[in-house]
Amino acid sequence: MGYVLPGLSVLMGLYWAVKAFGYRLWVLNGPGGGLFPLIAGILAIIFGVVMIMRRYRTKKKSDFSVKSIFPVVSVIGIIIASYIIGLIPSLGVFIIAWMVFYEKEPWLKSTAVGIGTALVFYLVFDLWLAVPLPMGLFELI
Amino acid sequence: MKRIRMMVLLAAVLISMMPLMAQGNSDIAEDGTFHMSKEARIIVPANPGGGSDISARMIADISNRNHLAEKNLVVENRPGGACAVGYNYVGSQKGDPYTLLSLHSGNIIVSAVNGWEQQWDDLTDIIAIMAWDDVTLCVRTDGPFSTIDDVIEYAKANPGKLKFGSDQRGNTSQLGFELMKKYIGIDMNYVQYDSSGDVASALLGGHVDVGILNPGECIGQVRGGLLKPVVTFAPERISGDLFGDAPTFVELGYPEISYREFRGLSGAKDMPPAALQYYEDLCRKIVETDEWKTTYLEANNLQPAFMAHDEAMEFTREHVEQVMQTFEEVGYFDLLN
């Protein structure tokens, strides 16, 4: 997995460097919108390749774990759920679910933490700061 | 535990649905007039504290305090994408009579010049233009120039030397620059900054020779004797002592150099005509209040204006036309890919 980032950087670098010419390198007597992206792209390609080669030579293994996928999946779940039941309830439900199913904590404690956090979010973001939070289907009401 | 949560949830759903059931689904009365049944939101496509935010809050405050509308107006900031996020959000609420937008002509120009897929008039309907935000050219008081003639004379004698401090390219400030270049026949350097605060800062430090600013953005420095407005881009002089001495380009014999920025209220595209009429009347009531005239117009050095929907749409289209044509002529779009 240690190869993913340098590899990705090389690809991104190529994209940036190619697109840079379209944004112009020098325009109206000064550096154009493409100059910095070109520098960024070239740096990314060079040092991406250097990192890949070095890793290949040292044969260093990265300590990747499948568990790292759980938080990512959780956030995707929260985003989807927020369109149905609203953002704050989604976050509360997520905390409870995480603690019960992943951490194997008791229901009561998990529910308390989940509802408590959701309540604090509600007080701070909705009541106090008046952030327009997604309400999901509640918005129809 | 689970059951209690379910019951609470159910109760909450039922309670919050009650007004919906009582209200029915149409806000248009039998005689065809519109009546507000809930709060309306004014979307500000920028952060709090900016010009669009202040005007939206003024409109909401005056309306709410004097009960000019049946329900309250509330302000909601949706910044990002130079105003594209706010505009597209309002566009997504097509037909909704409860989504309004703080109108600033600069944002409309951005939509046209940047060639958005959906233009300002695809996303919104202008309800009313409510104030002119005129544009002036300022110099430093202790700098080499004291009148617009000095500036023009210097620019004519030294082509490509005068540093013209302005906003980012592709907006109304560039229009002023291009019009001056074309009709006076002078060659200047366009130096672009992120905000008008940065323009004022560079002008004070002597890093640029002239700066293009709205009166509201430099009134403190003008009163303090640090900056001086030498000319205004509006067709008529700005009222008041501070800016009243600055002539217009029309007076100077350049009738083509004339444009104004403006502020007001827009709404979601295709809201019912009765609702549009309702908000138009509301805007008319607001601009007639003393609070609007003193705490908003005077304090921010804006000029009074009122144009209702039809006239405002027509006026705005002409303004956009002027900008696009000028930018086309100077080859701005050829520079972009």
Add this chain to the structure above:
Amino acid sequence: MENIALLMHGFAIAFSLENMAAAIFGAVAGLIIGAMPGLGGITGVSLLLPLTFGMNPTTAIIALAGLYYSTMYGGAFSAILLNIPGDSPAIVTSLDGYKLTQKGLPGKALNASTVSSFIGGTIGIIILTISGPLLAEAGLAFGAPELALLVLFALTSIGWLLGDDIPAGLLATAIGLMFATIGVDPALGQTRFSFGQINLLSGVSFIPLVVGFFGFSQVIDMIISGEDGAVATKVRIRDCVPTGKEIKMMLPVSIREGIIGTFVGVMPGAGATTSAFLSYIIEKRINKHRDEIGTGSMIGVAAPESSNNAAAAGAFAPLLTLGIPGGATTAVLLGGLMMWGLQPGPLLFTEQPDFVWSLIASMYIGNVICLILAFICIPILVRAISVSKKVLVPIIIAVCVIASYANSNAMFDVVLMLICGILGYLMKLADVPTTPMLLTFVLAPMLEQYVRQSFDMTRGNPSIFFRGGICWFFIVLILLVSFSPLIKNFYLKMKDKKAN
């Protein structure tokens, strides 16, 4: 000493019940907002500004200014305890602060940050009181070419942070530069790399980026490393209190960097992040204990914290004396002044002396309130992170989501945060440091803008970069930084030869 008399008058107003309540409210709110991962000064001021509409301007500014510099205290908390900077000025604080936490000394790091924040903030306010207008004048001397060279100097000094792994650091810089070029280009105003997203038209927002790269990737790391237990084990209060020796070590650092921070804060647009970073690398160069900086040293916490608090105070000088913003947060405050019906400008001091001087007085008071509040919070905070990871992890994930959302009220920013989090985790797997990436992301757009402005001024003549003493000063510094490894090598070789 007319200023002192006016300041005393200001104190009289600031001590009114209403204004004291506003100051305390601002300080508490700022500490909470600052301590929330990802929420900092700009967000706090922007979110609270609408609430002050229609308030008495003096009370309103006291609350908001209190909030602004108290976020500087709070921002360091999450940087130190969780390695998630609350705001861009705290990026540098996390370098040594989190290492101290990992060593089991979170209390020491928090105390070092609080004490130095107080010292730096106070120095900034004193300088502001004595010579505000002069200071603002001095800031005006920095035009685009000078600022370009200043930022370039900061960027070239990132090398000092890289340690031995230069390619990894440079890859991080490249990634930061790529993210920085998303959005409007400073030459023509055209949109770059927006991938058809309207939310990217004006670039990547800092908050989702930092929450993702630091916060979210940190959470992934927490899940994987160590099956259970807390982030830091139980901490004894005894370990929190700095020793006399440590205070002696930090005091000169805080004073020195407080003065530097004030001056950097005054420069238009440079701001607290640049100052925190410059202070850190200055100490890394000149401090007696420089070898410890970067491995979890209290000096590495004290230098940036003193500096960014001083910069927050310094940024008020151009705002109050000239009516121009010193940085992003003061730009929002400038809007606030107009919203409350004041006209910011040089006459503010003479026409609204009550407003200006009670604001300055309230800054002294607010700083003390922040100090006391922070001292109360530290034992609680230290205990809070001793909470089991089982509870902490889901809460941090939830905070990451809501903080990103509140940035611009858009779900897009949550998605962006997620992408940045995954990238941040991949960087960890590839042993690429995130800090140079973040600093480049903050600094590079400034450099691009200033360079473009400089060329605009002279129509492409680069001689403007050599136009005066300030320019030459930075050019010499940049050359020294760039070639110092060579000079050092040469010197060592000569020494070897002599020894032979």
